[in-house]
Amino acid sequence: MKIAVLPGDGIGTEIVAEAVKVLQALDLKFEMESALVGGAAYDAHGHPLPESTLKLAKEADAILFGAVGDWKYDKLDRPLRPEQAILGLRKNLGLFANFRPAICYEQLVGASSLKPELIAGLDILIIRELTGDIYFGQPRGRRVATDGHFPGAEEAFDTMRYSRPEIERIAHVAFQAARKRSKKVTSVDKANVLETFQFWKDVMTEVGQQYPDVELQHMYVDNAAMQLVKAPKAFDVVVTGNMFGDILSDEASMLTGSIGMLPSASLNSSNQGLYEPSHGSAPDIAGKGIANPLATILSAAMMLRFSLNQEAAAQRIEAAVQKVLAQGLRTGDIYSEGTTKVGTAQMGDAVVKALG
Numbered sequence: 284m285k286i287a288v289l290p291g292d293g294i295g296t297e298i299v300a301e302a303v304k305v306l307q308a309l310d311l312k313f314e315m316e317s318a319l320v321g322g323a324a325y326d327a328h329g330h331p332l333p334e335s336t337l338k339l340a341k342e343a344d345a346i347l348f349g350a351v352g353d354w355k356y357d358k359l360d361r362p363l364r365p366e367q368a369i370l371g372l373r374k375n376l377g378l379f380a381n382f383r384p385a386i387c388y389e390q391l392v393g394a395s396s397l398k399p400e401l402i403a404g405l406d407i408l409i410i411r412e413l414t415g416d417i418y419f420g421q422p423r424g425r426r427v428a429t430d431g432h433f434p435g436a437e438e439a440f441d442t443m444r445y446s447r448p449e450i451e452r453i454a455h456v457a458f459q460a461a462r463k464r465s466k467k468v469t470s471v472d473k474a475n476v477l478e479t480f481q482f483w484k485d486v487m488t489e490v491g492q493q494y495p496d497v498e499l500q501h502m503y504v505d506n507a508a509m510q511l512v513k514a515p516k517a518f519d520v521v522v523t524g525n526m527f528g529d530i531l532s533d534e535a536s537m538l539t540g541s542i543g544m545l546p547s548a549s550l551n552s553s554n555q556g557l558y559e560p561s562h563g564s565a566p567d568i569a570g571k572g573i574a575n576p577l578a579t580i581l582s583a584a585m586m587l588r589f590s591l592n593q594e595a596a597a598q599r600i601e602a603a604v605q606k607v608l609a610q611g612l613r614t615g616d617i618y619s620e621g622t623t624k625v626g627t628a629q630m631g632d633a634v635v636k637a638l639g
């Protein structure tokens with residue numbers, strides 16, 4: 284078994300180092316090979332996703348990814364910007380199904396900005412379609428407007444689009460996931476305004492008929508954003524498009540205490556997966572040794588479960604994370620009075636120790 288390790292930029296290198304430490308402590312037989320990606324790869328090779336990195340990712344059984352991006356690259360032409368690396372990996376590997384579980388650990392109930400009773404016991408799963416929608420739709424660009432409110436003015440445009448097979452396959456993923464949980468799917472759309480999402484809703488409804496045992500609810504995205512903070516436990520599986528899923532999952536991360544707690548798995552149809560925290564490269568705290576590595580460590584657990592067939596090892600990591608939280612160890616983002624503040628590496632070391 285081979286794991287491609289792509290730390291990336293900013294806190295990416297710090298948090299991936301901790302996840303690697305945890306994986307190595309498991310004493311399982313797999314090979315890990317690292318490569319540059321994002322801004323780091325642009326600096327070294329002139330491209331955020333060099334051919335050699337893509338080749339390594341394609342050949343690996345699973346990919347452990349940190350994060351990419353830094354403000355200093357924001358003026359580059361878009362194809363050279365670090366974020367194109369993660370978009371390129373998702374597209375090239377066909378990683379259409381993004382699982383973002385938002386679980387509020389008992390010990391972190393007080394770390395959320397929401398009232399404890401709203402989030403105690405929270406366990407919801409956001410399933411985000413990851414290779415379509417306005418993030419990938421063509422055409423896009425800048426031009427001089429020939430119509431609209433200001434003909435002759437400079438304008439920019441992107442294209443929101445979804446095909447039937449793209450919606451059908453993510454719908455099946457969501458219904459099948461719900462079957463293993465509380466059997467409820469909330470499909471989030473904007474069908475009242477957007478044709479793309481009327482189509483999304485229609486196809487979701489059709490696929491839902493194949494799963495009579497699963498309750499299907501439709502919700503507009505603006506209402507979903509509100510309900511997520513009003514009554515988050517009313518959700519079970521939330522399925523939505525690429526952009527809405529990106530936004531709603533960051534919102535849901537705060538239900539768990541911090542974005543530093545939200546892992547993710549991005550799978551293709553052969554169960555090859557890329558595993559990364561849901562957050563970005565956090566340039567504001569990079570290099571300080573204070574980032575929370577738990578989302579990345581929990582992503583490594585998802586990797587063991589989904590791509591490497593190592594359920595017991597996945598559970599060992601998850602139990603170790605709960606143990607360090609129960610010991611009162613907290614990085615700054617989840618710190619509260621009465622707990623012990625630790626840095627990134629100390630947190631990683633504590634998880635290794637807690638593996639037992």
Ligand SMILES: NC(=O)C1=CN([C@@H]2O[C@H](COP(=O)(O)OP(=O)(O)OC[C@H]3O[C@@H](n4cnc5c(N)ncnc54)[C@H](O)[C@@H]3O)[C@@H](O)[C@H]2O)C=CC1
Binds near residue numbers: 566
């Ligand atoms: N998959 C990826 O590689 C992603 C990359 N990005 C990129 O990351 C860069 C920064 O983007 P932002 O919008 O600031 O989002 P971000 O997720 O990097 O940071 C948002 C806020 O959360 C905090 N934060 C994030 N992860 C944390 C952790 N593990 N521990 C403690 N605090 C944490 C940051 O300090 C910051 O205040 C940009 O270049 C963006 O494009 C953003 C999202 C995903």
Ligand SMILES: CC(C)CC(=O)C(=O)O
Binds near residue numbers: 366369370529
């Ligand atoms: C940099 C973006 C393409 C990714 C993002 O925000 C995400 O996947 O959550």
Ligand SMILES: [Mg+2]
Binds near residue numbers: 529561
């Ligand atoms: Mg995001």
